Amino acid sequence: MRGPGRDAAGGGTGSRGTGRESAAAPRWIAGVDIGGTNLRAGLIPFEGGVPGVVRRERTRPERGPADVVARVADMLRSAAGEVGRGEVAGIGVGCPGPLDRKAGVVLETPNLGWRNVPLRDLVAEATGLPVTVDNDANCAAYGEWWQGAGKGADRLIGLTLGTGIGGGIVIGGEIYRGASDAAGEVGHMSVDFAGRLCACGSRGCVEAYASGPGIAARAVEGLTEAGDSRLAEIALNGSGRVTARAVCEAALRGDAYSRGILTETARILAVAVANLVNLLSPDVIVVAGGVTAAGEYLFGPLGEEVRRRAFPSAVAACRIVPSEIPDTAGMIGAAGVFKRTVYGGA
Amino acid sequence: MRGPGRDAAGGGTGSRGTGRESAAAPRWIAGVDIGGTNLRAGLIPFEGGVPGVVRRERTRPERGPADVVARVADMLRSAAGEVGRGEVAGIGVGCPGPLDRKAGVVLETPNLGWRNVPLRDLVAEATGLPVTVDNDANCAAYGEWWQGAGKGADRLIGLTLGTGIGGGIVIGGEIYRGASDAAGEVGHMSVDFAGRLCACGSRGCVEAYASGPGIAARAVEGLTEAGDSRLAEIALNGSGRVTARAVCEAALRGDAYSRGILTETARILAVAVANLVNLLSPDVIVVAGGVTAAGEYLFGPLGEEVRRRAFPSAVAACRIVPSEIPDTAGMIGAAGVFKRTVYGGA
Numbered sequence: 001m002r003g004p005g006r007d008a009a010g011g012g013t014g015s016r017g018t019g020r021e022s023a024a025a026p027r028w029i030a031g032v033d034i035g036g037t038n039l040r041a042g043l044i045p046f047e048g049g050v051p052g053v054v055r056r057e058r059t060r061p062e063r064g065p066a067d068v069v070a071r072v073a074d075m076l077r078s079a080a081g082e083v084g085r086g087e088v089a090g091i092g093v094g095c096p097g098p099l100d101r102k103a104g105v106v107l108e109t110p111n112l113g114w115r116n117v118p119l120r121d122l123v124a125e126a127t128g129l130p131v132t133v134d135n136d137a138n139c140a141a142y143g144e145w146w147q148g149a150g151k152g153a154d155r156l157i158g159l160t161l162g163t164g165i166g167g168g169i170v171i172g173g174e175i176y177r178g179a180s181d182a183a184g185e186v187g188h189m190s191v192d193f194a195g196r197l198c199a200c201g202s203r204g205c206v207e208a209y210a211s212g213p214g215i216a217a218r219a220v221e222g223l224t225e226a227g228d229s230r231l232a233e234i235a236l237n238g239s240g241r242v243t244a245r246a247v248c249e250a251a252l253r254g255d256a257y258s259r260g261i262l263t264e265t266a267r268i269l270a271v272a273v274a275n276l277v278n279l280l281s282p283d284v285i286v287v288a289g290g291v292t293a294a295g296e297y298l299f300g301p302l303g304e305e306v307r308r309r310a311f312p313s314a315v316a317a318c319r320i321v322p323s324e325i326p327d328t329a330g331m332i333g334a335a336g337v338f339k340r341t342v343y344g345g346a
Numbered sequence: 347m348r349g350p351g352r353d354a355a356g357g358g359t360g361s362r363g364t365g366r367e368s369a370a371a372p373r374w375i376a377g378v379d380i381g382g383t384n385l386r387a388g389l390i391p392f393e394g395g396v397p398g399v400v401r402r403e404r405t406r407p408e409r410g411p412a413d414v415v416a417r418v419a420d421m422l423r424s425a426a427g428e429v430g431r432g433e434v435a436g437i438g439v440g441c442p443g444p445l446d447r448k449a450g451v452v453l454e455t456p457n458l459g460w461r462n463v464p465l466r467d468l469v470a471e472a473t474g475l476p477v478t479v480d481n482d483a484n485c486a487a488y489g490e491w492w493q494g495a496g497k498g499a500d501r502l503i504g505l506t507l508g509t510g511i512g513g514g515i516v517i518g519g520e521i522y523r524g525a526s527d528a529a530g531e532v533g534h535m536s537v538d539f540a541g542r543l544c545a546c547g548s549r550g551c552v553e554a555y556a557s558g559p560g561i562a563a564r565a566v567e568g569l570t571e572a573g574d575s576r577l578a579e580i581a582l583n584g585s586g587r588v589t590a591r592a593v594c595e596a597a598l599r600g601d602a603y604s605r606g607i608l609t610e611t612a613r614i615l616a617v618a619v620a621n622l623v624n625l626l627s628p629d630v631i632v633v634a635g636g637v638t639a640a641g642e643y644l645f646g647p648l649g650e651e652v653r654r655r656a657f658p659s660a661v662a663a664c665r666i667v668p669s670e671i672p673d674t675a676g677m678i679g680a681a682g683v684f685k686r687t688v689y690g691g692a
Contacts, residue, residue: 098659155525167625171517178627179501180663185624190655191550193537193617202620202655204537271539274548275621278531279513281524309536309548313444317526 027086028052030076030129031335032093033136033328034068035059036111036163040328041075043083044335048147048346051328053079061112065122073126090130092338093123094139094330101181104133111163132338136330138175138184140288141168143333146346149324150284157282158329159186161269161289164199165207169280173346175337187211191271206272210265212244212290219247219261229257248294262297269298270305277310277318288323295322373432374398376422376475377681378439379482379674380414381405382457382509386674387421389429390681394493394692397674399425407458411468419472436476438684439469440485440676447527450479457509478684482676484521484530486634487514489679492692495670496630503628504675505532507615507635510545511553515626519692521683533557537617552618556611558590558636565593565607575603594640608643615644616651623656623664634669641668 028043031051042054055075059068072093080088096109104120106112124131141158150156153170160166167186169176177183192204196214199207208214220242223232230253235246250258273285291298299322307315323329340346374389377397388400401421405414418439426434442455450466452458470477487504496502499516506512513532515522523529538550542560545553554560566588569578576599581592596604619631637644645668653661669675686692 169625176626178660178663179629180627180657180660182657182660182663183625183627185657185660188624188657189621190537190617191539193614200657204617268539271536271550275535276625278534279515279529279622279625280522281526281529283525311526311528311531311534311546313526314524314528314531317524317528 026089028080028083028088029335029339030079030088030091031328031331031333031338032072032076032091032123033139033330033334034061034072034093034095034112035136035330036061036096039068039071039075040331041072041079042328042331042335043076043079043088044147044332046089046339048336051332052083054328054331055079059112061114065106065114065117065119069119069122069126072123076127088129090132090338090342091123091127092139092334092336092341093119093131093133094136094334094337095119095133097135097137098182099133099135101134104131106133130338130342132334132341134175134334134337135168135184136334137166138168138177139333139337140166140330141170141184141286141333142175142336143325143329143331144286144288144323145170145173145333146336147325147332148329149286149321150319153283155280155282155284157186157276157280157285159273159285159287159289160329161210161212161287161291163212165211174340186272186276189272189275191268191275206269210269210272210291215244215247215261215265215291216242218264219244219258222257222261230255231258244291245293248291248297251294251297259297262291262294263301265291266298266301267305270302271309273302273320274306274309277306277314281314282318284319284321286321286323288326288329292322292326372435374426374429374434375681375685376425376434376437377674377677377679377684378418378422378437378469379485379676379680380407380418380439380441380458381482381676382407382442385414385417385421386677387418387425388674388677388681389422389425389434390493390678392435392685394682397678398429400674400677401425405458407460411452411460411463411465415465415468415472418469422473434475436478436684436688437469437473438485438680438682438687439465439477439479440482440680440683441465441479443481443483444528445479445481447480450477452479476684476688478680478687480521480680480683481514481530482680483512484514484523485679485683486512486676487516487530487632487679488521488682489671489675489677490632490634490669491516491519491679492682493671493678494675495632495667496665499629501626501628501630503532503622503626503631505619505631505633505635506675507556507558507633507637509558511557511635520686532618532622535618535621537614537621552615556615556618556637561590561593561607561611561637562588564610565590565604568603568607576601577604590637591639594637594643597640597643605643608637608640609647611637612644612647613651616648617655619648619666620652620655623652623660627660628664630665630667632667632669634672634675638668638672 165187187207190204195204196208198205511533533553541550542554544551
């Protein structure tokens with residue numbers, strides 16, 4: 001692209017670093033991940049790699065968007081101070097949807113309780129930097145593709161098992177968005193057409209079984225018949241409620257009932273994963289979220305059941321792996337989305 | 347693209363048609379669709395459009411690949427004779443899989459009973475023309491994108507309800523193949539994880555419910571309790587067996603039991619379609635196959651149930667339509683695949 005004439009013309013100003021292009025390139029992109037519970041903001045090297053700084057605090061969405069945005073701006077200012085000089089190119093924000101990505105507006109998020117919030121413009125005004133906004137599940141999947149467990153894969157699907165099940169599809173390095181910008185809703189794949197009612201109104205969505213609340217609900221339902229389970233005791237010593245976290249903890253401490261719940265969770269999740277394998281034959285499926293703390297109690301039966309259900313050639317071509325950046329995939333991916341949107345390429 | 351200089355240089359030889367380029371371009375591409383029951387071969391205009399000639403006969407795969415290939419060559423010779431002069435660029439063949447597309451070898455097709463057949467080379471030797479071979483379900487979906495009900499759609503999914511349920515995904519005008527070349531297996535999406543056993547070994551695949559044999563099996567299972575159904579009588583007057591065709595016929599003649607079977611079929615199919623809508627947010631889903639003869643008895647409840655289950659924005663962006671070229675989509679698509687493979691573009 002650059003001919004000798006341009007190099008010569010630019011020679012006089014390229015005194016820092018290894019040459020004009022690297023000196024002129026920004027050093028950082030800010031990534032922000034606004035979750036229902038946790039708020040993360042950090043600086044990601046422009047060329048990718050380990051975040052320079054990561055700040056975390058509670059989101060406290062009930063204080064309203066202006067409060068959250070002001071704290072995001074503070075977190076980023078403090079982060080920029082810590083890394084010292086180096087230009088920040090802009091800010092990528094990941095946020096629960098649905099949202100109007102092009103307008104940068106959060107339409108309605110049950111997880112935050114916000115409605116019609118012009119998030120992009122609010123963050124841009126508070127920081128003076130250019131901003132992109134994207135769906136958090138898409139950001140997490142893109143983060144796994146850009147810097148995580150599926151780095152550079154031709155076809156990647158990201159799943160985050162949390163309050164819901166977030167999904168994102170990255171094909172050829174691009175987030176696959178579909179005709180409506182709403183693609184990637186793996187959590188609302190029904191694997192049991194007459195099964196559990198889902199918050200979305202459908203039945204049998206994998207989210208109704210394998211999200212945190214889905215796991216907890218199934219665990220509670222069976223608990224009365226599981227007389228010798230330590231789950232109730234562990235729950236009482238923790239939050240006082242049976243949660244997916246308590247189920248994982250009990251399983252890791254040897255509780256057979258809780259291990260059974262995790263095995264069942266893995267098998268039901270595997271039906272959705274096998275459907276993805278048969279349908280899209282991805283190179284990698286990255287699974288993130290709190291439940292992955294269960295390790296082999298989750299991934300063991302998950303892999304077994306996928307092998308039992310999906311086509312061998314597609315199974316052989318697909319790795320099913322835990323996230324390598326479980327805490328920061330969304331933040332890193334949000335920064336990556338900013339970079340791709342504004343600069344093109346990864 | 348064509349400057350005046352090139353026009354001038356070509357002027358002396360461009361005596362036929364409208365100019366040199368159109369005279370030099372081949373007029374036809376042959377398409378062949380080898381089904382378990384029916385064999386179709388025809389000539390498709392190079393630029394797309396209505397097939398010039400279509401020949402049909404029984405496949406009779408039990409006579410072996412050499413016999414079928416010899417008849418394909420005869421059909422194409424006779425077709426070329428009928429359209430008169432005009433170059434045939436080559437032949438696209440669609441065939442049930444799994445197959446090694448790059449080697450042009452049919453690996454193992456339960457529907458044909460063939461194993462390790464070098465189909466591409468056999469057809470090329472018998473005809474003296476270049477040949478491509480591709481999966482029949484992919485060809486059908488591509489045919490719908492190239493010339494059918496989803497012409498030019500950015501994201502199309504094709505479903506063919508037959509002995510099995512074939513699926514194909516076309517994104518940006520390209521067949522989506524995935525990491526293993528096995529993507530698009532919509533028929534083996536499980537929508538009932540503990541449900542009906544499928545021939546693939548999994549449970550609850552939509553194919554086990556909404557394929558021809560799946561519909562017939564469900565109809566027979568409920569028949570003893572449906573005392574006043576005319577289905578048994580209609581079946582006896584037809585093939586003597588309860589088939590999906592008999593169910594459609596009985597439904598169209600007013601049989602309430604058979605209409606109920608079709609409604610249930612549509613609702614279960616809708617679960618898979620809603621999953622596709624949520625996951626891929628396609629612009630169009632084209633449904634083909636014998637059962638679509640049931641018309642609104644199928645498409646009515648199908649659309650209703652998809653709207654009930656999938657996200658409104660993704661539903662709004664997606665048309666769910668019957669095939670416009672139900673008999674020839676596979677053959678036309680096979681020709682289209684040849685064109686794209688050899689010439690690039692559609």
